[in-house]
Amino acid sequence: MIHAPSALQRCQILLGLRLRLLFRSRSAKPVAFAFTLAVNFVLLLVAALFAVGTAFGVSRNPELGDSLLASAFGSIFIAQCVLTLVGMAVSEFFDVGRIMHLPVAAKEVFAAMLLAGMISVMTPLYAASPLGVMVAQGGGAFVMLGRLLCVFAALALGHLVSLAIFFLMSTAMTRRRMRDFAVVLGSFVGISAYVGFRLLDVNYIEPGRMQELAQMKAPAFFTWLPTAGLLDIWRGEFGGLASLRIGFTLLTGVLAFRFGAARLQRMLDGEAEPPSTAPVMNSESVEVPFLSPIVGAGFLLHLRLLWRDPQLRMQWLQQVVFICLPWVFMGVRTDGDEQNPWFVWWLPAMFVLARAGFHHGLFGADGKGLTLLMLSPAPRTQLVAGRMLAVLGMCIPIDLVLAALLLLLLGTLGGDPLCMLYAWPAVALGVVIFHTLAVAVGAVFSTRWPYPIASADRKRAVKAGQGQGCVTTFVKLFCFLPELAVSGLLTALALAPLMDFPWVGRLLPSWSFALTLPAVLAVCALLAVAGCIIGARTLEQREEQFLQALRETGD
Amino acid sequence: MHDGLAAPLVVKTQGLSREFGGKPAVLPLDLEVRAGEFFGFLGPNGAGKSTTLRMLCGLLKPTSGSAQVLGLDCTRETMELRRRIGVLPEEPALYERLTPREMLALVARLHGLVPDEGRRRTEALFELMELAQADRSRLLMDFSMGMRKKVALAAALLHGPKLLFLDEPFNGIDAVTVRAIRGVLTDAVNRGVTVFFSSHVLELVEKLCTRIAIITEGRLRVCGTLTEVRMQSGLGEQASLEDVFVHLAGGTRTAHNGVDFL
Structure with a gap:
């Protein structure tokens, strides 16, 4: 009954x-x-x-x-x-x-x-x-x-x-x-x-x-x-x-x-059930100026994946808001103090830490599609390069804007909204250097210790799309410190002719900026290429584990 | 279309095996498939079909033995192999946050097709599979399983492969889509493409396949034409493929005493 x-x-x-x-x-x-x-x-x-x-x-x-x-x-x-x-x-x-x-x-x-x-x-x-x-x-x-x-x-x-x-x-x-x-x-x-x-x-x-x-x-x-x-x-x-x-x-x-x-x-009653996603702007174009066809296709693919996944898109904003702001306000005096240039380093560092989930998970947003990528005959170096450029393309512009807004906010809290904007070019250079090195390290991390995709060594079954939050970033902070230190040194070297450093003053004459800037950017580019090549080789070696992990996690 | 033994071998395995954590998934397997065949690879769940397919596609390294596909070593010449084969995994390997046309444009680019040629082939395949009217602004995740299978099949066919590996292409899709996919595959075979596929839909296998292999618990039990398979199983000429399959897979009918409420 x-x-x-x-x-x-x-x-x-x-x-x-x-x-x-x-x-x-x-x-x-x-x-x-x-x-x-x-x-x-x-x-x-x-x-x-x-x-x-x-x-x-x-x-x-x-x-x-x-x-x-x-x-x-x-x-x-x-x-x-x-x-x-x-x-x-x-x-x-x-x-x-x-x-x-x-x-x-x-x-x-x-x-x-x-x-x-x-x-x-x-x-x-x-x-x-x-x-x-x-x-x-x-x-x-x-x-x-x-x-x-x-x-x-x-x-x-x-x-x-x-x-x-x-x-x-x-x-x-x-x-x-x-x-x-x-x-x-x-x-x-x-x-x-x-x-x-x-x-x-x-x-x-x-x-x-x-x-x-x-x-x-x-x-x-x-x-x-x-x-x-x-x-x-x-x-x-x-x-x-x-x-x-x-x-x-x-x-x-x-x-x-x-x-x-x-x-x-x-x-x-099913009368108002909405579709799970909104229509998107369909673009079959896979051409990106100055990029080879496969790098361009990988670049556009990764941008679309990151932007169209609501959780990932949400992270772009929230990570910066919740991780950067407290550090900024705690670390900087709000009176437009020109004698305190440290934020030129730790502002880019905080941005990079906030984005570490993206740098370190270059193949984390793919899900089932990764099988298709592995099945393709595309050179792995170009696949990794497309990913790296996509992350840089999504991180650097938005972080440059955020840096300007934060400097404005700091100035506003100090009473003069524009008083901190003098530092924006230096912060912008730091953002570029820190992100470039981070994505170079990320290319290796993403393939050697892929996250969120499980690796056979770590026996970690994490579904794609999960676990890219602050905890992951925090854990990876410790792996990230050497890279941050190198980024900091390179930024300092590039800016040495223009800045007075605390305790030591100006280290190089102003004219040498014409040499330090291109030299530092060239070193960054070389490191990025090295990261790309190592990442691609590792990807080739670990394809089987990637795919096995996708099967084990149901993705 | 090639004829019988005159056609060249496109798949040849010798002692191909794979273990996972010491447990054998596929026991040493010797298999030959010739060009232009519609080859059905059958087995119950967990028999080792997908593992074999993955080894043949160069996605999984064998524990021992060797496999040659289109004359290429599956473990050493994987890039060249991927240029020449088309693969439809059991779960469509699609980027679900792309639209169908974006997906095909990506695949075309990865296979080195110029954009115009990629678009031309995409439209032709979409027309063939009745996808041409699909909403251009909808993501793949909003499409039905059948539509996604068709897009995945289009992706597998886009670069004009000579050999298609299909893992459960008819799983979870309606009769209309089954008929559409069946038509596409038959046309492809008629044009000289070899199809190597696994399926649980035995009626379709019986109708479509020129040769069949049945694998159980990682071991190849029978291989040949339907008639040869019937004879090898010892069930005689009247037996259906389902009878042969159930017999080899060890299936039995039991009384369901516990469900008297039904």
């Missing part, structure tokens, strides 16, 4: 499924599991400290409570909306296609997603501040319970609205565009948070000004966010304008649920 589960049971089943998958995806490897556990522990610790600190501060200064609550509720709502949206846009975890044929209704799936989303280590972090206020303000058990519910309602409301927006976007745009959107939004959030922190650091974190910071009023528009009604319930205000805000909160919740579930139902 078959007993059809009730809607609640089906919701429970889906919730259990999601949590189980979530847990298993994070505990696949002991090291990764330990790392995740440690990060979660630190986050919980931060949440606890934050809650205790807030409770202590509010109990000493009770009038801070209202301002803190308004900020906290508004921030929770915005953070839940934005971060959940970014997370869901780049994740394919809850794939509607896998459950379309099962007898589940959209409302049940939607409710399960909402509940599952609430079970996160970020939840205590979001809730810490209002919970601290709740403890400090005290009250009876009934009041405390009501306020606790208000906190969870704020969290749920943010999540609910983000889910509704996500499903609206999912039915209106392709997965590819969703990811592009997530890249832009995520980067914007990251930069805003960091710049905000820096401005706070410069302007407010000084002895005696913490009190001033705590007394800052929440932005006025927070009053009209959907969470504002919860703040009224918290305070026990139900009349006049408060009732309007409470009604708005309830209405937002109900509408978000109904609207989100309806959009999801359309996806489940």
Whole structure:
């Protein structure tokens, strides 16, 4: 006999499924599991400290409570909306296609997603501040319970609205565009948070000004966010304008649920299933000026692979944003100090480190197509050269622009936007030298220790497209240091006639720049050619292992 | 088209074997295929078909023995071999983030065809395989398995190979596509191309192939025309290829007592 589960049971089943998958995806490897556990522990610790600190501060200064609550509720709502949206846009975890044929209704799936989303280590972090206020303000058990519910309602409301927006976007745009959107939004959030922190650091974190910071009023528009009604319930205000805000909160919740579930139902019914990718600009041209036919074809192929894979494209932006910015701001004084030229070295070095996944994975984006490449009679030297040029072609122009923007930003923080731009030519030269050497080393790495493609020696089965993130870059940093040192020396040699170095001053007369520049560029080119030849020879020797690895990993 | 034993050998293996981690995947194999043949290479899953094909294509070095394809040593003259053969792997080896025409343009370039000639051949093949109307701006990843197989076959044929290695070309595709691919292959054989292919679709093998080999557990069990294969298996002239295959592969029908709910 078959007993059809009730809607609640089906919701429970889906919730259990999601949590189980979530847990298993994070505990696949002991090291990764330990790392995740440690990060979660630190986050919980931060949440606890934050809650205790807030409770202590509010109990000493009770009038801070209202301002803190308004900020906290508004921030929770915005953070839940934005971060959940970014997370869901780049994740394919809850794939509607896998459950379309099962007898589940959209409302049940939607409710399960909402509940599952609430079970996160970020939840205590979001809730810490209002919970601290709740403890400090005290009250009876009934009041405390009501306020606790208000906190969870704020969290749920943010999540609910983000889910509704996500499903609206999912039915209106392709997965590819969703990811592009997530890249832009995520980067914007990251930069805003960091710049905000820096401005706070410069302007407010000084002895005696913490009190001033705590007394800052929440932005006025927070009053009209959907969470504002919860703040009224918290305070026990139900009349006049408060009732309007409470009604708005309830209405937002109900509408978000109904609207989100309806959009999801359309996806489940197959009415709004978007194609997995957007149309692309078809170009059958394989001709690249100044390049031989096969090098040109390889160059264009690699550019297309890198640009058309949303995850790889996302990495171009995010790696630079999240790796370079902190180093830049920590390492450079923001007053346009012309006596401190070190950023001419470490700015290109940081760019190269951020891109190491691409330099070291010249054949990482190929997937199944690599078999076709191996089957072709094209000379391997030309295949490797095409890859190297593609990576350089994609890295150098964007990094030159980024370098200019960063110098502008540094100048702006120092009060004169243009004061740092004098250094751009030197940084640009560094970018070219560092990238050229990095790709030369990368050609050898990509074939000797291919990553993300598995090698037989390392017995590492990693699917193409995965694992090109910051962790890989960080691990490879140690292999990268000698190459960075050589790049640094060559940059110094090229710039020696033009720059005053700390402690030693100017090393060569200005006119010798006409000699050092071409000499250094020639050395870089020679090293790149050497890397290409060694990489090609290694590729020839390891073709079988490459292909075997592709079979073993299912790619 | 060449006739019988008069045609030159295009594939010749002697004691060709391959082990993986000490486990034999293909036991010493002696095989001969002549020009213009439609050669079917059959075997159950894990029998060593794909491994043999990969060795013949120069993608996998044998543990022992030798293989000559189109007179070229498969382990030493791999580049020249790749210029002359066309390969359709079981999983189409395509760059899925290229459009079909971009894919073919790339293959043409890698084989040294000038762009105009590459385009001409691409259009001709697409016309033949009913791909000409395919959306030019869609990536291969958005196409069906059948369409992708057809693109992969077009890629294998683009440079005009004299020998085609096809690994499960009819796997996972619909009857219409099967018929289209079958037509292309038959035309190719009629023009003197040799086709060496593995498949589980025994009816097609029976209809298409001039000679058949069956391999089980890495060992060549029978090889010859359908009639010769029937005789070698000891099942007599009335036996179908499926009977021969199941007999050699050791398949048996068992009672399914545990699924009484069906």
